[in-house]
Amino acid sequence: MTSTSHRLSSGSTVALGMMGMNVAIYGFTVAAARSLVPAELGALVALLGILLMGNVVSLGIQAVTARRIAVAPDDRADVVGVVVRVTAAAALAVGAVVALLSVVLVPLLRLDSPWPIILAGLTLVPLTVMGAQAGVAQGSERWGSLTAIYLANGLGRLVLGTAAILVEPSATSAMVGIALGAWVPVLVGAPLLRGHVLHPHGISRRPLVREAVLGSHALLAYFVLSSLDALVARNRFEAHEAGLYAAGLILSKAALFAPQFVSVVLFPDLARDETRRARNQAVLAVAGLGALAVVATALLPRLALVLVGGERYDEIAGRLWLFALAGSCLAVVHLLVFDALARHAHGVVVLVWAGAAVVVGVAYGLDVHLTGLVTTVASVSAVLAVIVWFVPGRTTAQEH
Numbered sequence: 549m550t551s552t553s554h555r556l557s558s559g560s561t562v563a564l565g566m567m568g569m570n571v572a573i574y575g576f577t578v579a580a581a582r583s584l585v586p587a588e589l590g591a592l593v594a595l596l597g598i599l600l601m602g603n604v605v606s607l608g609i610q611a612v613t614a615r616r617i618a619v620a621p622d623d624r625a626d627v628v629g630v631v632v633r634v635t636a637a638a639a640l641a642v643g644a645v646v647a648l649l650s651v652v653l654v655p656l657l658r659l660d661s662p663w664p665i666i667l668a669g670l671t672l673v674p675l676t677v678m679g680a681q682a683g684v685a686q687g688s689e690r691w692g693s694l695t696a697i698y699l700a701n702g703l704g705r706l707v708l709g710t711a712a713i714l715v716e717p718s719a720t721s722a723m724v725g726i727a728l729g730a731w732v733p734v735l736v737g738a739p740l741l742r743g744h745v746l747h748p749h750g751i752s753r754r755p756l757v758r759e760a761v762l763g764s765h766a767l768l769a770y771f772v773l774s775s776l777d778a779l780v781a782r783n784r785f786e787a788h789e790a791g792l793y794a795a796g797l798i799l800s801k802a803a804l805f806a807p808q809f810v811s812v813v814l815f816p817d818l819a820r821d822e823t824r825r826a827r828n829q830a831v832l833a834v835a836g837l838g839a840l841a842v843v844a845t846a847l848l849p850r851l852a853l854v855l856v857g858g859e860r861y862d863e864i865a866g867r868l869w870l871f872a873l874a875g876s877c878l879a880v881v882h883l884l885v886f887d888a889l890a891r892h893a894h895g896v897v898v899l900v901w902a903g904a905a906v907v908v909g910v911a912y913g914l915d916v917h918l919t920g921l922v923t924t925v926a927s928v929s930a931v932l933a934v935i936v937w938f939v940p941g942r943t944t945a946q947e948h
Contacts, residue, residue, distance in 0.1 A: 563809040565695030570805045572702030576709045577798050581857030583717045586791020589857075591719040593794035594657050594782040595664050597775035598646065599726075602672045604771055605642045606679030608764030609635055611815070611889045612756060613683025618816035624688065630753050631680050632741055634760065639676035643669040657782050659719075667723035674730040681737030689816060690740075697737045704732030762894045769900035770885045773932075774804065774878045776904055777925050780911045785918070793918050795861040796871040799852060800922075803841045803875030804882065807834040811886040827887045831937060834883050838876025845872040870922045877929035884936045896936055903932040 577596075581589055609631065616627045647669030650662035659665070678697060685694035705726055712725025781793040810830045845852045846869040853865045881900070888896040910916060910924045 561691045561695050562698075562813050565698040566809040566812065567806070569698040569702030570802070572699075572706040573805075574798070574802055576706045577801075578855070578857065579706075579710045580713055580722055581795055581798060581861075583713050584719070584722075586794070586860075587787040588717070588719050590782050590787060590790035590794045591657065591659060591664070592722050593778050593797055595668055595719060595723060597778040598653065598665070598668050599671060599675075600775045601768060601771045602642055602646050602668065603675050603679075604764045604767035605638050605760075606672075606676040607767045608679075608760045608762075609638065609676065610679040610683035610686065611763045611767075611886070612759045613680060614687035614815055615759075615890060615892070616756070617684065617687025618689075621688070624684075627687075627756075628684055628741065630756050631683065634753055634757055635677055635680040638760075639673045642676055643673040645669070646672055657779070661720065664720050664723045667720070667727050671723070671727040671730045674734045678730070678733045678737060681734070681740045684740045685737070686812065686815060691813075693737065693740060694812070697733045700733040700736040701730075704729030708732075759892070763889050766885055766889060766894055766897040766900065769897045769904065770882065773881070773900055773904040773907065773929070776907050777874075777911075777921050780908070780921060781918075784911065789918055792861055792864050793921070795856045796864050796868060796918075796922065798856040799845065799868055800871040800875035800878075802855075803838060803872045804878045806841070807837045807879050808882060810834055811883045815886060815890050827884075828937075830883055830887075831880060831933075834879050835876070838873075838879055841876055842869055842872045845869040864918070867919055867922070870919070870926060874922050874926035874929060877926055877933060880933040881929055881936065884933060888936075899932060899936060903928045 580592055584592065613627065613631050617624050620627070647666045650665035650669075653659070653665050654662050678701065682694055682697050685691070685697065706729075708729035709722055709725035712721045712728075715721060778794065778797055781790045785793060810833055814827075814830055849865045849868055852868045852872075853859070853861065856864075856868065881903075885896060885900065888894065906928050907924055910928075911921055914920070916924060
C-alpha cells in the first residue's frame with residue numbers, strides 16, 4: 549500500500565494538474581460565453597455534452613488500463629501492447645460513429661450545418677488515444693506524466709479554442725479549435741506508448757476489450773446523466789432560455805470537475821484494496837467540497853455571475869446555487885462510478901441509467917423549464933449517490 553506521505557504528494561501533483569486543466573477549460577468556456585450570443589453558446593454547450601458522452605470510450609480504456617497495470621505491474625509491457633492495438637481501432641470507430649450521427653443530431657440540436665458534429669467526431673479520435681496514455685501513467689503511478697497530459701489537454705483547448713472563437717465567434721469555429729487542441733495532450737503523452745506498436749504480445753485482446761466495453765458502458769450512462777440537461781435545454785427551451793441554462797452549466801461543470809483528482813489518485817489503491825474505508829473518506833471529501841461551493845455561490849451570487857459570463861446572464865444570478873448543487877451531487881456520483889470500475893463491479897450502470905430516465909421523464913412529462921430542470925438534475929443525482937453509497941450490494945455485478 550502506498551505510504552500516506554507519498555499519496556498526499558501524488559494527490560497534490562495530480563490535483564494541481566487537474567486544477568490547471570479545469571481552469572484552462574473553464575477559461576475557454578468563459579471566453580465562449582463572453583464572445584458568443586446566447587443561441588450560439590447554447591449550441592456549443594450541447595456539442596460539448598456530445599464530446600463528454602463520446603469520451604466515455606477514452607475513459608473506459610483509461611480505467612481498464614490503469615486497473616490492469618495496478619494489479620499486475622509485471623505484465624505492464626504486455627498490457628500496453630494490447631491497449632495500443634485496441635485504442636487505435638476504438639479511436640477510429642468512435643470518431644466515425646459520432647460523425648455519422650450528424651444525420652440525427654443536426655435536427656435534434658437545431659444546428660444549421662453538420663460540420664459541428666463532424667468536428668466533434670474528429671475531436672474524439674485524439675481524445676481516445678489520450679485515454680490510453682493517461683491509463684498507462686495512472687496505473688504505473690507516473691503522476692508527473694499524467695499531470696502533463698492533463699495540463700496539455702486544458703491548454704490545448706484554451707489556446708486553440710479561444711483563438712478560433714476570436715477569428716469567428718460561432719459554435720462551428722469553436723469546434724475547429726477544440727479539435728486541433730485535442731492533439732496537444734497526445735503529443736505530450738506519446739512516449740508512454742512508444743515501442744509497443746510493432747511488438748507482438750501474449751495477452752489476448754478479448755478480456756481487455758470486454759472490460760473496456762463494460763467500463764465504457766457505465767461511464768456512458770454517467771455522462772448521459774451529467775450531460776442530459778444541456779441537450780434537453782437546447783431541444784426544449786427557446787434559444788435565449790437555453791443560453792441562460794448553458795451559462796449556469798458553466799458553474800455546474802466547475803463544481804463537477806474540481807474534485808475529480810480524488811478518484812484519479814485513489815484509483816490504483818481502490819483496485820488493489822477490498823476495503824471501503826478509502827472510498828468512504830473520498831466521498832465525504834468530495835461532498836464537503838461540494839457543500840462549500842454551494843454555500844459560496846448562495847452567499848456571493850454576483851461574484852458567481854461574473855464567473856459564468858457576466859451581466860448578460862443576470863436573469864439566473866439568484867439560481868446559480870442550484871447549478872452548483874447539481875454539479876456537486878454529480879461529482880459524488882462520479883466518484884462512486886469510478887470506485888465500481890476499480891472493483892470491476894459494473895452493476896452500478898443499471899441505477900445510473902434509471903437516474904437518466906427519470907430526468908428525461910420529468911423534463912418532458914412535466915414540461916419543466918430552467919429552474920425545474922436544474923432542480924430535477926440535483927435531486928436525482930443526490931438520491932442516486934445515496935443509493936449507490938449505502939446499498940453497494942445491489943449495484944455490483946459478479947466480480948471477476
